[in-house]
Every structure is written in C-alpha cells, then in structure tokens.
Amino acid sequence: MKTPQYITAFRTVSVAITLAFILLLLLGDALGSLAALVKGA
Amino acid sequence: MIRFLLGNFYLIALQAGLFFGFFMIARTFWLTLWGQAKNPQQFLPSMLYQPKQYQDEKLQAETKRLGVPVPRPGEFPPDLAWPLYTFRQAGIDKKAVRANLLAYHKRLWTWPVNTFFKRRYGKHRWPWWVLLFPVPVSVLSFLGGAFLVSWASYWVYWGLLTASWWLDHTVIAVLRGQLRAREGRRRKGKHTAAACMKCLHVTPWPAYACRTCGERHHDVMPSDLGTFFRKCGRCGTTFPTLPSRAAWHTRAVCKRAECQQELPDGTGAVRDIRVPIFGAVAAGKTRFLYSSLNSLQQDLDRARVKWEYLDEPSRKTAEDWISRMQADKVDKTQDGPATAISMRLREGTHADFIHLFDAAGEQFSNPGNWTLGYGNQETNAGSLRFLEDGQALAYVLDPFSVDSIREQAASRDPSLLSRVTIAGMDPEVSYTEVLTQLRGLGVPVESQRLAVIVSKADLLSGAGLAVPFDSGDIARWLASNGVHNVTMGAPREFREVRYFTVASLGVSIGRAHDPGVPLRWLLAAHGVKVPGGDALLAKPARRPVGASA
Numbered sequence: 001m002k003t004p005q006y007i008t009a010f011r012t013v014s015v016a017i018t019l020a021f022i023l024l025l026l027l028g029d030a031l032g033s034l035a036a037l038v039k040g041a
Numbered sequence: 042m043i044r045f046l047l048g049n050f051y052l053i054a055l056q057a058g059l060f061f062g063f064f065m066i067a068r069t070f071w072l073t074l075w076g077q078a079k080n081p082q083q084f085l086p087s088m089l090y091q092p093k094q095y096q097d098e099k100l101q102a103e104t105k106r107l108g109v110p111v112p113r114p115g116e117f118p119p120d121l122a123w124p125l126y127t128f129r130q131a132g133i134d135k136k137a138v139r140a141n142l143l144a145y146h147k148r149l150w151t152w153p154v155n156t157f158f159k160r161r162y163g164k165h166r167w168p169w170w171v172l173l174f175p176v177p178v179s180v181l182s183f184l185g186g187a188f189l190v191s192w193a194s195y196w197v198y199w200g201l202l203t204a205s206w207w208l209d210h211t212v213i214a215v216l217r218g219q220l221r222a223r224e225g226r227r228r229k230g231k232h233t234a235a236a237c238m239k240c241l242h243v244t245p246w247p248a249y250a251c252r253t254c255g256e257r258h259h260d261v262m263p264s265d266l267g268t269f270f271r272k273c274g275r276c277g278t279t280f281p282t283l284p285s286r287a288a289w290h291t292r293a294v295c296k297r298a299e300c301q302q303e304l305p306d307g308t309g310a311v312r313d314i315r316v317p318i319f320g321a322v323a324a325g326k327t328r329f330l331y332s333s334l335n336s337l338q339q340d341l342d343r344a345r346v347k348w349e350y351l352d353e354p355s356r357k358t359a360e361d362w363i364s365r366m367q368a369d370k371v372d373k374t375q376d377g378p379a380t381a382i383s384m385r386l387r388e389g390t391h392a393d394f395i396h397l398f399d400a401a402g403e404q405f406s407n408p409g410n411w412t413l414g415y416g417n418q419e420t421n422a423g424s425l426r427f428l429e430d431g432q433a434l435a436y437v438l439d440p441f442s443v444d445s446i447r448e449q450a451a452s453r454d455p456s457l458l459s460r461v462t463i464a465g466m467d468p469e470v471s472y473t474e475v476l477t478q479l480r481g482l483g484v485p486v487e488s489q490r491l492a493v494i495v496s497k498a499d500l501l502s503g504a505g506l507a508v509p510f511d512s513g514d515i516a517r518w519l520a521s522n523g524v525h526n527v528t529m530g531a532p533r534e535f536r537e538v539r540y541f542t543v544a545s546l547g548v549s550i551g552r553a554h555d556p557g558v559p560l561r562w563l564l565a566a567h568g569v570k571v572p573g574g575d576a577l578l579a580k581p582a583r584r585p586v587g588a589s590a
Contacts (some may be wrong), residue, residue: 003076003089004272010126011074011134014205018198019067022190026059033056 054179058186065145065187066194073141074134083144087137090129092121092274095265117259117296121274122266127209131202142195146188153180217263224262224283232432232567233284235309236396237295238352238383239302243430246284246309249291253278257294261287284309289390305351305385305394312393314567316560317428320437321464321471322402325496325545328371329437329556330399331362332545334382336557337571341386344572351383351394358382366545379427386569393569397560398427402466405475428475429484433563434535435492436472438519438527439464440501445522454504461500469526476534490566491535492559493527495519499544499554508542508554515540537566 069084076086099119103111112118124130155161157169157177169177228234228245235247248257254276261271263282271287272279280290288310295302318326341348350356359382365371379400386393405425428434440446442464451458464471479486495515501508509515519540520528531538543556561571 002277004123004277006123006272007089007126007130010131010205014198014201015070015074017201018194019063019070021197022063022066022194026063026190029059030056033052 050175051178051182054182055186058183058188059190060186061183062187062190062192063194065149065191066142066198069138069142069145069191070198073137083148084141085137087134090124090133092123095119095124095128096121096274120258120260120266120271121256122258123272123274123277124265125209125267127202127206128265131206135199135202138198139195142191146191149187150184153177153184157181213268217268220263220268220283224285227285230568231312233309233311233313234430235293235304235313236315236383236394236430237297237300237302237304238355238381238396240295240297240300241379241381241398241427241430242295242297242300243315244296246288247293247304248296249280249284249287249309250294251276251278251280252291255292258287258291259296261291286310307390307392308394311390312568313396314393314433314564314569315396315398315427315431316433316435316563317398317431318435318437319400319405319428319471319475320402321439321442321466321468323462324402324437324439324442324464324468324471326402326437327362327399328366328545329435329494329496329543329559330380330382330397331359331366332543332556333560334359334384334397335363335366336555337560340557340561340572346386346572347388348384348386351385355381355383379425381427386571393564395564395569396427398431400425400427402464402471405471425478428479429482431489432567433490433492434486435494435559435563436475436527437494437496438468438472438524440495440497442466442468443519443522443524446501446506449506450501450504453506457500457504461497468524472527472531476530486534488536490563491531491538492563493519493531493538493540494556494559495540495542497544498542501542502544502554510542510554512539512541515542 072084073087096119100111157166157180160166234243234245236243237247246261248259249261250257251273254273256273256275258271258273261282261284263269267282269282270279271282281287288307293304293306293308295304318330320326338348350359358380362371379398382397382399384395386395441450441458441461447458447463476486493515495508498508509518516528516538539559539562541559541562542554543559544554545556564571
C-alpha cells in the first residue's frame with residue numbers, strides 16, 4: 001500500500017531536522033578545525 | 042603544511058569519518074524510510090502500521106479487558122482509518138532505522154576487526170600494529186568518527202520522535218479532549234442528536250460513510266485516528282473529524298445495522314428537533330399537525346426562508362393531508378405506523394431539521410406499542426418510540442370531550458354536537474396514560490416543554506363560547522371546567538407548559554387560534570429561528586433547553 005502523505009511528511013520533517021542539526025555541528029567543527037589549521041600553519 | 046598533515050593523519054581520518062557518519066545516517070534514513078533499497082537484505086524498509094492492525098489491536102485489548110469477545114451485538118469495531126503517526130508508526134520507524142544502522146556498522150566494521158584484532162586474514166597481527174601502524178590508526182579513527190556521528194544522529198532522531206510522542210500524549214491529547222468537550226457542549230446546546238427518518242432511531246450522531254469508498258465511520262470525534270482530520274483506512278480519502286464538520290464531507294447513514302438509511306447532508310451537525318403529538322382518538326392531532334405545518338410553511342415563504350421536506354414520503358404525505366384539510370375532507374388517521382413529517386429550514390450549516398410525529402389515538406392505548414425496543418421488526422415505525430426521543434411534546438385536547446364545555450356548547454347550539462366528531466376518551470385519562478408510560482420508561486419529561494393544545498376553537502367560538510387566547514387564561518378556563526390533572530400536574534412534571542387554543546380552518550397567520558403558534562413556540566424554545574408569528578409566544582421564556590451557560 002502506498003505510504004500516506006502524512007506519514008511521509010512526518011518522516012521528512014523529523015529526518016530533515018535531525019540531519020540539519022548534525023550538519024550544522026559538523027560544519028562548525030570542520031570550520032573550527034580549518035581555522036586552527038590555518039593558524040597553526 | 043604537508044608536515045602538519047602527515048603528523049595529524051589520524052585527525053584528518055577522524056574528520057573524514059565524521060562526514061562519512063553523516064552520509065551513513067542519511068543513507069540509512071533514505072533506504073529505511075523511503076524504501077529505496079536495491080538490496081532489501083541489507084536495508085529492511087520500515088513497515089507501515091496499517092489501519093487493520095490498529096483495529097485488531099484495539100479489539101484484542103478490549104476483549105482482554107472485558108473478558109468477552111468484542112464487538113458484542115449492537116457494538117461497532119474501531120473505525121478503519123489511519124492512526125496518528127505517533128501512535129505506533131513512529132516507534133516502528135525508530136526500530137527500523139536503529140536495526141539498519143546497526144547492520145550497516147556491522148558490515149563496515151567486519152574487515153577492520155577481523156584484520157586488526159582477530160587474525161582472520163593472516164597468522165600474525167603484529168605487522169599491522171608495528172610496521173603499518175598508521176593504517177589501523179587511520180582506519181579506526183575514520184570508523185570511530187563515522188560511529189560517533191551516525192549514532193549521535195540516530196539519538197537526535199530518536200529524541201525528536203520521542204518528544205513528538207510525548208507532546209501527542211500530553212498537549213495534543215488535552216487539545217483533543219478540549220475539542221471533544223467543545224463539540225459536546227455545542228451538540229447539547231444545539232440539539233444535534235440525529236433522527237433516522239426511516240426507523241426513527243435517534244443517536245448522538247449517525248455513521249458517516251466515506252464519499253469515495255463508502256466505508257462507515259461510527260465515531261469521528263478527535264482520537265488516535267486523527268486530531269483535526271481523519272484518513273479513511275480503505276481508500277485514503279481525508280475528511281475532517283468532529284460530527285459538526287464531518288457531516289458536510291461524508292454521507293450520513295443510520296447507525297442501525299438493520300436500517301442503514303442514507304440521511305440528509307448535515308445530519309448530526311445541525312439542530313434536529315422532534316415534536317411528538319399525542320392525544321385521544323379524534324382529539325384533532327392530525328388536523329393540528331398539518332394545519333400547524335401549513336401555517337409554519339406560509340410563514341417561512343412570507344419571510345423568504347428556504348425550506349423543503351427531507352424525504353419523499355414526508356412530502357407526499359404532508360401535501361396530501363394539507364390539501365385534504367384545506368378542502369375539509371380529513372378522515373380519521375388509520376391505525377398503523379406513526380407518520381413522521383421531516384422538514385429542513387434554511388440551508389447549509391444554519392439549517393434546522395424538524396420532525397413531527399403523529400400516530401392514531403388507538404396506538405397509545407395498545408400496551409404492545411410501548412415496547413420501545415427494536416425486537417425483530419424491520420423498522421420500529423409501528424411502535425411509539427418517537428415519544429421517547431422527542432425534545433418537546435404537543436398534547437392535543439378536544440374541548441368537546443370535557444363534559445362541562447360540551448354541555449355549554451350544546452346549550453348554545455344544540456345542533457353543534459351532531460356536526461362534531463368528539464374524542465372518545467376523557468382528556469385527563471389520555472394525558473395520564475401517556476405520561477405514566479413515559480415516566481415508566483425513564484423519559485426525562487422534566488427537561489421537556491409541553492404545549493397543551495385545545496383544538497376545535499373555531500367550533501367553540503362559532504357556538505358563541507368565549508374562548509380565551511392567553512396561556513394562563515386557557516389553563517384557568519380548563520381548570521374551571523374540571524380539567525384538573527392536566528392543569529395542575531403538567532407544570533410540576535414538565536420544564537414549562539403553555540396552553541393554546543387552535544383552529545384548523547380559516548385562521549390567518551399570527552391571528553387568534555393560529556395553529557402554527559404552539560409549533561413555533563416549541564421550536565423557538567429549542568433555538569429554531571422561526572420568522573413572524575406571535576413574537577411573544579414564539580420567544581422562549583428561558584434559555585433553550587440544554588444550552589450551555
């Protein structure tokens with residue numbers, strides 16, 4: 001049976017929030033490391 | 042720079058692993074929740090929690106709780122509709138993502154663990170840790186980073202879904218409760234309990250059939266099956282919850298399995314007033330019904346209020362009787378099933394449904410008719426069930442059946458009695474008979490209004506008797522002529538009693554003895570906006586019955 005739209009919507013929102021949150025953390029960490037690298041170099 | 046990179050290779054591997062962990066969780070989500078896995082052995086898609094599973098789960102729980110198989114006769118299983126995401130699906134998704142992520146990590150860690158720790162690919166493992174030391178460190182740093190980010194992401198996802206579940210079980214559950222309570226108050230104040238025109242069965246609201254597939258939904262209040270909207274479990278059509286909204290997006294159907302009559306749009310959402318008429322044989326009940334109906338219709342036409350009969354039998358019967366009454370060719374009502382005349386005043390959400398019931402006088406004296414259960418008959422139209430479910434009562438009293446009044450009339454016009462059909466039963470007896478039965482059946486008459494209608498006022502006036510118009514004057518006039526049980530007992534039994542003298546012929550709307558006035562009063566008392574007529578009589582003395590504070 002086709003997945004109802006409201007289930008897809010719930011999944012999309014929860015996954016999007018999770019990934020956005022983690023991506024922000026990762027980018028923050030990567031940029032911080034890069035800055036440290038540039039400073040160190 | 043190169044020296045820095047070579048010196049910090051494990052940090053670079055760790056950083057790359059962090060991003061790979063992000064890729065892992067994103068891939069797991071995609072393959073699990075959107076079911077796009079090319080190899081289902083590696084990523085099992087999350088299963089859908091189907092409406093049938095919800096139905097079975099609820100039935101099993103209820104069977105266990107009660108210790109008897111459910112649904113029992115006359116009960117309905119839970120409706121076939123998609124449950125809320127947080128009810129079970131969120132839990133299933135969490136488990137599926139966790140299982141797939143775990144399996145993904147197992148596959149990823151197999152080679153490094155076997156190589157660096159278990160000697161599965163060679164006799165010795167020391168070369169890895171002595172000669173090729175940077176390799177295992179880099180690989181393990183990379184995998185460690187991936188592990189950290191992927192599982193951190195999973196727990197963020199788990200936390201989000203758990204928070205949604207908690208929110209649904211607290212704040213949104215309260216909201217659903219509020220919606221149900223508000224709807225309940227609205228329904229009570231507006232008298233929206235729905236009557237089936239075929240079997241006269243009255244329920245708080247009818248079953249609502251999906252307009253696409255016809256699946257019956259028996260309880261459309263906000264629940265696990267939807268807060269604001271519900272999705273049909275058979276075809277996926279979405280429609281609003283709450284009977285006041287669902288009634289306009291579905292087809293209303295009588296809930297009784299034996300009936301299943303389709304009901305008009307808006308049933309269960311709009312005001313639905315049932316007025317049973319009772320009285321002795323030949324008291325003038327039928328004449329009163331159709332003359333009051335005719336008066337109301339003329340009034341509505343004059344005020345340009347749209348009205349129509351709710352079903353074809355109502356239209357045919359009413360038109361036939363009104364034309365016969367206007368030609369003064371009214372016969373005695375046949376001793377058969379009760380007649381129900383159903384009308385709609387206005388359209389859309391402002392509509393009011395009115396049902397007037399009339400049965401031959403003999404029906405009230407037949408004890409078998411007071412069995413209000415459905416038994417094995419196809420419909421209950423032959424019984425007096427309509428009396429049990431009425432919100433207001435109209436009692437028709439033939440003044441000629443009161444000895445004192447009859448004698449006064451005969452003394453003034455000796456030929457009058459030969460021209461009048463007189464009710465065979467004493468009015469006090471016919472009133473007490475019905476009231477005793479209603480009390481015995483537990484009908485809450487104390488919350489109802491009673492209109493005592495003295496019929497044949499035109500004949501009394503024609504004989505030269507002074508017939509009062511005012512309710513209090515009529516009560517005193519009846520009491521002075523010996524009608525004590527009704528005039529003294531009724532005000533104690535009912536919430537409000539008013540007296541009317543009516544004529545069925547040659548009466549103008551809003552004038553003395555207008556038969557429409559008692560009907561307008563009963564309807565207005567329950568919140569029906571009826572135009573014109575005697576404003577004083579039509580206006581309820583107090584707030585409509587059941588209206589919220």
